[in-house]
Amino acid sequence: MGMTAPARWLVAVGSLLALTACAGTGGSPGGGTQRQIAVSTAVPDEPVTLTLAYTDDPPSKALIEGFTKRHPNVTIKPQMTPFNDYVKSIKLAMSSAQPPDVAQYNPGAMSSLVPAGLVLDLGPWAKAYGWNDRFPPATLETLSSDKTAKRFGTGALYAAPGGLSVLGVFYNKSLVKKVPKTLGDFETAMQQAKDAGHAPLSVGALQVGGFQIWNALLNVLGDVKQYRSWVYGEPNATIETDGARKAAETLTGWVRKGYVPAAANATADTDAQAEFAGGKSAFLITGNWAAAALEKQMGDDVGFFLMPGPTAEPPKVASGSSVSYAISSKTQHPNVAAAFLDYLSSPEAAKVQFEAGFMPVDTKTDMGGAGLPVEIKAAFTPVAQANGIVPFADYASPGMIDKLTPGVQGLISGKMATAGFLSSLQQSWNEHHGS
Template identity: 30%
Template sequence: MSHHSSPARAARLWSTVAAAALVGGTVISGCSAPGADPAAAPTAAAGPTQASEVTCGTDPVTMKGYFETGFPLPKNLTDEFTKQFPNVKWDVREDQFAVITQNAPRVLSDDPPDLMRLPQVSELVKDKLLLNLDNYAKAFGWDAWPASQLAQMRVSADGTRGTGPLYANGLNFSLTGLFYNKELAAKIGMTSAPTTLAELDAVLAKAKAAGITPIDQFNGGATGGLAFPLQNLMAAYGETGAINDWIFQKPGATIDTPSNLKAAQHLQKWITKGYFADDINSQDYAAMMSAFIGGKALFIFDGDWESGNLDKQMAGKAGFFLMPPSQAGGKQGAMSAPLTYGISAKSAHPDCAAFFLNWVATNQTAREITVSVGGSHPMGPSDAYMPAVKAGTVTAATLEAGAKVGKDNGAMDFIANATGAIYAKSWTPNLQKLVASKQTPEGMLTSVQKDYEAQIAK
């Protein structure tokens, strides 16, 4: 085989490159900048202000839904809704939460669902992709619900979360804390939930000494699950209000505070004492759940979305308590977030979607489904109907804990929700480095704060 001598070939190559550059340049200069200014989209609150006017009507309606895979609650609710309102059918698409998070802006603008499972809403509101629900809230009296239930889904004009118009609602609101294996707890003599952080430390030390893995927690891949114990420790050492301010992007808020540093140092102590399973940096959420259900660890930090599941798979063998306070009798905090569902600004049936959200919170059967299938507390007024739960179950324990958090005003959103990228790109790598002793507690907080400021400045 032979080929042409180089000069001719090189000349041809260069002319091709030049032509390509020329074509590329022309096309680029011929194109306008990508994206459109969303200012044209409507921003005022939509819908009528009388509850009687907000219905699904009587004509056949097909509601377009975009839900999260792996959680049966929305499907159970929409099925029951169709039973009660037979003119409403559902066309539901499902994806994993991570996929929904990444697709949310494009789906809301290109293929607008009537009802969609949402990640943190502030960036979606900034892009004017979500319907303002204030008029529905007024019509249905959502404003009379405990304010903490809806605060996380309010976004003010300056982009701060926590106050301002309402852009989503919840199917329920979840609560996090420590789940424990009752058999392993009995082995080391833990008969009741620890009441202080020091007591919890003692239980962890006892478990370690007895050869039981004290805590298992997912922390591998892009999922830094140590954010759960870290934030619980933050609430034990400091005020939940300041943590919420940071998550809601209040101007000047910082995560790099003295009490949060104490919390991070406490977490580091747990790591260096070997209280976590030694392979947490390679475990994903499913691996943690199967290890815990398989009796391989005393504790996991997780949320009540698992209550129903654990009542089935570990019937009678699993318990739950809130993170104990640093001082006996102190206030208790917990991450608590609504199972957020919103309506696209371009939805074809916004009234019916709003009517459904109100029905989920107020209909007796819907509330029963929310508790029995979802395991979490239903939304709605504090004096609303509560279905009976069997005593001694995990579900009963988490619902009871919810009442305590409500009384202590200790509900916090997740530190992972502060911005769209803070979890995958900042908390996760930093927490993984903390596990491998490649990051210090101080360094972690400084680094996360720096990323946070850069992401908000975008």
């Protein structure tokens, strides 16, 4: 891995010794003449003001505080927009004469911002700072794309991660005494909960909770390479695979056995979470973003594990994503903005990310302490270090979420067969990728 993270941090950000790399390039609106930028890892002494646009509640404010404390001459003004309005608003803001310097990445927005040249290619800074050694490789892959923003894992890097999330299984320790090691164990535990008069699973299929179960099953029943190629948009990729079929059939089997509540399709994610937190079910499949609220309500009664596979081998793959940030091609301070992105991979930022309920980008930092977040990090770290983080299925095309949610609802209600479900996903993929 080369230089340790703390040592590299002191050289790359804290030092005023400039490391000048090859000139960076920033696209211009409409994809016209490229702007040449002298890349440096030094943060200047003079006052600098940046604006940062973000949505909902990532650790943005806390990360800003950490960075500006280290660099008191830098002011970063946060601009928060609700999630439902973010894609539209950030497209307009980044196209304006005075866009935010840094913007939270969103694949829906990037599908137009990247082709228009409104965000910087971060490759030169990645090289200067050594980001390939400091950020988990899989997180950078999903933030890299060709100039059409249709293929991930190729082309240029357009954002850097600032906090990671992972999909897994929360369980009620008062109802489940032993962590399932295999998928068979998990099904046995759900049956035991049912036999004891408890709901095995809380499921919010009205929103994304249903497709997250299918996604988690696909991770352990499917071929990771096949799945990645589909989400990344590689030519001729398909989701109509044996693994995807097994995942859908396993889910419908759980419905038949009564593990999925009859009211799942009418239950919102927040209601499913509240039901689980209230002790009415044994398991809840969702991401670590729910951890803080669950621990507050359940205390020591809540635990976490990754979806187990057919064998007792610990899972080395899990769906996840990152709160990530891109830099405007119009910013007057690209090197300072890049220094902020580099800060996101520091041990100091790791503590901020962890305290905000995210998994830290620096997976090697010892967080110490105890409790649910530490349990999640223990399960997640081997996956991150094995490059086993895979994107959620809705990354595969802009309209994929509109197929996933009703599709899984159809599987649960019995109104859609596995073949029809997968065919609908592939149709959305084909329409976007032109296959």
